[in-house]
Ligand SMILES: Nc1ncnc2c1ncn2[C@@H]1O[C@H](COP(=O)(O)OP(=O)(O)OP(=O)(O)O)[C@@H](O)[C@H]1O
């Protein structure tokens with residue numbers, strides 16, 4: 001690790017001062033003060049759209065321009081990876097290449113990087129696995145079963161929730177048992193907790209919570225390591241500070257303790273993660289933590305019209321618990337907020353679609369100017385249906401992400417096993433995937449043996465001969481281990497790429513072959529997805545010279561759904577309000593404004609819950625720059641039943657001076673199946689019988705996936721031909737040399753005989769057995785390579 005040493009050249013100092021001064025030009029007075037504020041703790045609590053994120057970005061650029069710090073001595077923590085990437089990009093534009101060396105990311109990603117470096121000090125190896133919430137839940141479930149309890153009664157999710165809550169508060173298993181047991185469920189959680197932690201360690205694995213809690217353990221146990229990082233991260237800057245939890249708060253405080261160069265920005269009115277342990281008092285107590293902290297207010301909003309701000313203000317002032325803040329704008333007065341009233345959820349989605357059409361036609365907006373925000377993920381479904389049928393491009397942020405799909409999780413589990421064979425959850429996930437005839441009984445024997453001997457299941461394989469009596473199962477276990485060992489060996493060979501290792505692994509385990517053999521529409525889609533994952537590995541390998549499987553797995557395990565949002569897509573954005581934090585759009589629709597939906601049915605209907613919901617509504621409103629729409633339906637299908645809905649209490653709290661209700665929606669039932677309405681002059685028709693069967697969008701969130709699924713992507717056709725080997729996507733024109741074997745969905749296997757043209761016009765002459773010679777446009781032929 002480098003020590004703090006500035007690489008400043010005195011001759012550059014005048015030009016760097018000029019550069020620093022130039023940065024201040026794009027800021028108002030208080031923003032400028034914050035950006036150029038010297039060393040020491042700095043707090044900015046300010047309303048939405050007042051430039052908090054901009055101030056952090058410029059402050060980093062300013063520190064660099066002034067040569068006060070090397071880029072690697074600056075640590076910026078953001079709420080999503082995407083926000084970090086954007087900030088880095090802006091800084092790059094402001095001051096150039098050094099931005100690439102900044103430490104920027106979420107708490108999880110930065111802390112996991114530190115933990116990789118220091119793993120051995122905590123008894124892990126640097127190739128530790130990261131358990132996602134599924135892995136954690138499976139591990140908890142196994143422990144519950146081993147304790148002789150029924151997971152249908154003692155829900156693994158409830159137990160994990162309690163353990164996770166404790167970890168985020170930095171409560172140890174022992175402390176939990178001593179002080180936090182208030183119910184029989186707590187009692188069980190108290191018993192599971194230490195076993196779960198031991199299992200994680202044995203598996204050389206950390207769960208998401210460990211990524212936040214282990215750094216503080218590391219720093220407490222190794223003050224010299226803490227000091228190294230304190231010296232390293234001379235400047236610490238945190239965005240969205242109101243949503244930090246105790247574990248994050250503590251590590252940030254430890255890191256900043258030596259130099260106190262800590263800048264935090266946030267807005268108490270936008271604290272929306274208390275259900276995940278976020279603690280609003282972290283921002284409120286900043287001044288008592290750092291008595292010499294400076295506080296600079298930001299009061300000018302640059303984002304929204306006066307009407308939108310007035311609307312937001314009328315909502316948030318209903319909350320009792322909030323700091324007083326001023327927010328004003330020089331922006332236009334703007335149009336009032338439009339309230340759309342609909343019959344049911346389909347009517348609502350149709351009206352929103354009609355509005356989108358109107359806005360594009362009459363006001364010149366484009367799809368990517370617009371966002372539809374809702375309270376819960378499942379609300380997206382109807383919008384997807386309606387937008388798809390109307391041919392309006394959309395991008396769904398959240399929902400089932402690419403990396404959550406079963407086949408992708410399986411392959412990732414295989415890869416995790418290559419990197420870390422002690423990874424128990426990965427091993428148990430793939431040991432019979434595809435089926436290897438290792439029965440439950442044999443597996444149970446093996447697991448019990450491992451537990452008794454206190455060795456890992458992987459180590460127990462060595463002794464399968466003594467433990468597993470069933471011959472075929474024993475042989476399968478050995479064969480499985482041999483494949484993993486072989487691929488692990490291959491991985492250490494510098495000549496072999498990660499892609500090759502992965503291909504070899506998939507071939508030897510027969511994982512992809514099973515899909516080809518099954519030859520159904522679904523299985524072939526799964527195969528496509530696996531190929532897409534291989535593309536992602538190839539891209540990772542290309543992008544990073546130091547790429548290894550470990551870094552790839554780390555990156556994707558910390559990939560969050562919101563990271564897939566791409567503002568440049570020519571598409572309407574569909575996302576939850578939580579996911580929209582920090583973002584802005586010219587046009588925003590806040591939909592489903594009904595009681596028990598937004599605000600969501602309070603856990604116990606307590607006012608505190610409504611305050612958080614109200615903050616969430618405030619976040620939704622303040623995403624809008626120019627045009628804001630509220631919408632609710634009088635009836636909605638929930639849990640399979642049609643239910644009458646009451647309009648949200650929030651609609652009654654809004655200042656009526658800034659809202660206009662759009663009436664004129666006439667509803668006429670048509671044959672009991674559909675209805676047609678006229679909304680704002682634009683006719684919307686629908687027939688529910690036309691609703692597609694599979695309404696769930698297959699969203700491709702892979703970084704390698706260019707088209708955002710579902711939008712204009714044609715549905716894959718069930719192929720007529722089949723091939724029982726492994727095929728690969730075309731990576732470059734070079735793959736299509738004469739003599740190469742290819743696979744075509746209709747004609748099956750063929751050989752390239754000739755090639756002409758290039759780019760989108762490239763044509764191939766391919767000879768297919770039984771079909772003869774065909775001339776195909778590569779762009780349309782959907783060929784796969786057979787190697
Ligand atoms: N001085 C300024 N001049 C021009 N535009 C500005 C200025 N300050 C901020 N903006 C713009 O205003 C918008 C809001 O800024 P920013 O996102 O930084 O606000 P924020 O306080 O972080 O908002 P939120 O609370 O929603 O996170 C951005 O588009 C930003 O570029």
Ligand SMILES: [Mg+2]
Pocket residue numbers: 052053054582
């Ligand atoms: Mg912000």
